[in-house]
Amino acid sequence: MFSTLFLNKKVFISLVISLLSLAHVAQASLIPTAPKIKAKSYMLIDYHSGHILAQSNLSDRVEPASLTKLMTAYVVMHEIEDGGIKMEDEVTISEKAWRMKGSRMFIEVNSKVSVKELLLGTIIQSGNDASVALAEHTAGSEDSFATLMNKHAERLGMSGTHFVNSTGWPDKEHYTTVSDLAILTRAMIQEFPEHYALYKIKKYTYNDIPQFNRNRLLWIDERVDGVKTGHTDSAGYCLISSATKNEMRLISVVVGTKSERARETESRKLLNYGFRFFETFKLHAANAPLTDMRIWKGEKETVPLGLTGSLYITTPRGKRNKIKAHMNVDATIVAPIQKGQEYGKVEVKLGEEVIAERPLVALEDVPEGGIWTRTVDNIRLLFQ
Secondary structure (H helix, E strand, O other), X not given: OHHHHHHHHHHHHHHHHHHHHHHHHXXXXXXXXXXXXOOOEEEEEEOOOOOXXXXXXXXOOXXXXXXXXXXXXXXXXXXXXXXXXXXXXXXXXXXXXXXXXXXXXXXXXXXXXXXXXXXXXXXXXXXXXXXXXXXXHHHOOHXXXXXXXXXXXXXXXXXXXXXXXXXXXXXXXXXXXHHHHHHHHHHHHHHOHHHHHHHHOOEEEEOOEEXXXXXXXXXXXXXXXXXXXXXXXXXXXXXXXXXXXXXXXXXXXXXXXXXXXXXXXXXXXXXXXXXXHEEEEXXXXXXXXXXXXXXXXXXXXXXXXXXXXXXXXXXXXXXXXXXXXXXXXXXXXXXXXXXXXXXXXXXXEEOOEEEEEEEEEEOOOEOEOXXXXXXXXXXXXXXX
């Protein structure tokens, strides 16, 4: 009987410890499901890691409306960076641009307006007239500009997108997805940080007419510094938002809400959820050696391996210390070695789930060694 009581006591203590352990795990894992968003499609993504925190119908075809102008500005900024056009260029306004309906910055036909002013009119006021003027100046015609838009979309991997105009004017062949819009927004912020600063300007005056940014989150949420609104009767009210808190930047894409207020409310729901329950941190820096590997038949005996881009990880809050990274490296590396050549991968897990995977590449060139080195290493490899 004593042994039975002792055994039962041991079982009891073990059970208590297990329950306490489970309670601790449960407490550390209290991440609620994403809020219900009243929109046709939506997505919340971390800018640095690319981790999707919430989504619905992210690959469904949607009408982008004036969210299109994000690509219009992106193409123009590329042309400026490449030297094809300049911010100071004076653009002669065509009759087509002047006659555009919908939102406008009120430019006059045959007047001359700088590229910079047209960009401000496109970004802040969402001017259809400004967008067409930029398209014509950049590519000769709006149709030609649309081909540029599609080429950039293809290069970025926006596989569910096709553009036919620079404004977002409704057309059955003009479409995108919230996933593709997130790709474009990340590219805009990453490639053109100085130009992206234009998206947080709240007010712009042209021809003595004050124009206010249609993104009302700039006034009511200090974390928000962009990006773009859109609306047509068929598309509904749309908003791409980007916001920062500490070192974390989130991007939300909300398409097809019922009102201006709704697109703001639903976007804030997503941003609040992301900042409250997740965190992002840099696990490994770009071009920093993670390991040195033995090279055969090379001028040097080792080569540093690392990542071409910084590796950011997004986890539920409180889970950062549960991250484990593992390197899988090719067993035999033979010279010549080219910088950027892949020789394995880094795998990051949270528990048993793989949450990130990146190629492990050579960080420097290593040419072949001399004939003696190659001969000796050939013999050594026979016994390797």
